[in-house]
Amino acid sequence: MKSSTASEYDEIFNRQGRYDQGPELNARWFAAWDEVFAQLHAFHLTGDVLELAAGTGIWTQQLLRSASTVTAVDASTEMLAINQAKVARPRVTYVLADLFSWQPERVYDALFFGFWISHVPREQLDAFLRSCWTWLRPGGKMFFVDETSCPTAAPDRSVRRDRQIEARTLSDGRSFEIVKNYYEATDLAASCVRAGFDITIRQAATSFLYGFGTRLPSEGDNETLDTPPPHRPCHNQSGPVPWSRTSRWRPS
Numbered sequence: 001m002k003s004s005t006a007s008e009y010d011e012i013f014n015r016q017g018r019y020d021q022g023p024e025l026n027a028r029w030f031a032a033w034d035e036v037f038a039q040l041h042a043f044h045l046t047g048d049v050l051e052l053a054a055g056t057g058i059w060t061q062q063l064l065r066s067a068s069t070v071t072a073v074d075a076s077t078e079m080l081a082i083n084q085a086k087v088a089r090p091r092v093t094y095v096l097a098d099l100f101s102w103q104p105e106r107v108y109d110a111l112f113f114g115f116w117i118s119h120v121p122r123e124q125l126d127a128f129l130r131s132c133w134t135w136l137r138p139g140g141k142m143f144f145v146d147e148t149s150c151p152t153a154a155p156d157r158s159v160r161r162d163r164q165i166e167a168r169t170l171s172d173g174r175s176f177e178i179v180k181n182y183y184e185a186t187d188l189a190a191s192c193v194r195a196g197f198d199i200t201i202r203q204a205a206t207s208f209l210y211g212f213g214t215r216l217p218s219e220g221d222n223e224t225l226d227t228p229p230p231h232r233p234c235h236n237q238s239g240p241v242p243w244s245r246t247s248r249w250r251p252s
């Protein structure tokens with residue numbers, strides 16, 4: 001199979017090839033995933049669920065256990081193609097879009113993003129979460145998961161370039177730079193609260209951190225996207241996609 005960023009992503013998840021860290025570390029890795037899967041299912045995201053940066057479908061499959069529908073958004077055609085082939089369910093709608101400029105035409109019952117928020121630049125975190133608030137109905141649930149500052153996903157392949165940028169090398173030798181922020185739980189919680197969420201953030205057994213909560217209503221909330229949020233949302237921001245510095249990872 002041709003090596004690509006998208007297909008290599010599942011090798012990381014499955015701990016295959018160069019991402020195989022041996023029985024003990026692999027077991028800890030899978031236990032951490034199982035913990036987050038269990039917490040996600042306990043939180044029970046129902047109705048029409050919006051999944052941001054859906055990737056290869058690891059979470060899309062999990063979301064379908066409780067959701068009526070899933071709208072899976074990602075900027076990569078390759079990621080969405082793998083997701084669609086793997087998940088193969090008519091209840092999933094795929095949207096190719098850049099999350100820093102995309103604006104949905106409706107609000108959703110629940111929102112999920114896995115291993116995405118670490119790719120949001122620090123200066124855009126508040127605005128991104130405020131956009132999430134506008135995409136949810138009042139009382140709608142949000143769940144997210146990401147890595148903390150001791151990442152277990154092949155750390156030897158990542159080189160920190162500056163405060164927000166990491167360089168990564170693929171199996172085929174190609175390398176690229178991405179925005180990667182290992183947010184502290186307290187910073188994430190504060191930003192969620194500023195955006196209008198009631199949030200709980202927990203540290204999983206290994207290096208995962210997950211948050212779950214609900215979108216609080218605002219005064220005069222009418223459950224439509226017409227209500228102007230107090231803060232400027234991401235979709236009003238201009239400029240290049242800040243998640244990645246390479247054309248390879250930009251929306252195609």
Ligand SMILES: C[S@@+](CC[C@H](N)C(=O)[O-])C[C@H]1O[C@@H](n2cnc3c(N)ncnc32)[C@H](O)[C@@H]1O
Binds near residue numbers: 099115
């Ligand atoms: C680390 S992967 C996470 C994938 C999936 N959520 C998971 O946990 O398996 C990050 C994903 O974000 C997508 N992505 C990167 N920049 C994006 C952007 N500006 N808008 C939407 N998706 C983007 C990538 O294509 C990739 O699928």
